[in-house]
Amino acid sequence: MSSMFGFGRPQPSSAEKIAAAEQEMDLVTDMFNKLQQACMKKCVPRDYREGDLHKGEAVCIDRCASKFFDVQMKISELLQAEAQAKGGATGGGFGLGGL
């Protein structure tokens, strides 16, 4: 049935669609892991005198996460601007903007 509707633009194959979904998942997982590593390192001292997050650590983590996203956004903008300034080929490049 894809031959009925499928001309004009090529339909992505099953494998391609699954791979794309998988890649998206990988990106999100990777981002979460990086965020966690970064903010635990910056906010949680390594002496482990207690097992709960205390107030200061929790607030630090919230702010750290927020700033991490800010930096991510900022760098993505800068790279996009750079890519646009250079050559102007805006296709593809860093697909982070839409994440």
Added chain:
Amino acid sequence: MEGLTASEQREFQARMERKQMKEFMGMFSGLVNHCFDSCVDDFTTKSLVQRETGCVTRCVKKFMAGSERIGQRFQEQQAQMMNQPPPGR
């Protein structure tokens, strides 16, 4: 993830499960490294002493708590991203 048929959905699910297993193993080994590194640096005894055991327990507990909190912030951020297109376009 939207336009997947049922069978594609199943294949995707299967892959995700394998990935989750791998992810879990990675988390486990990372946590072992981190807590070992943070809590154990005295080798005058052969087994963990009480202080070290306690430290490891708290290390894991704190990691979980931090992970949960970061997960919440992360989800909020993802949801926000979905609702508004990225700026600068």
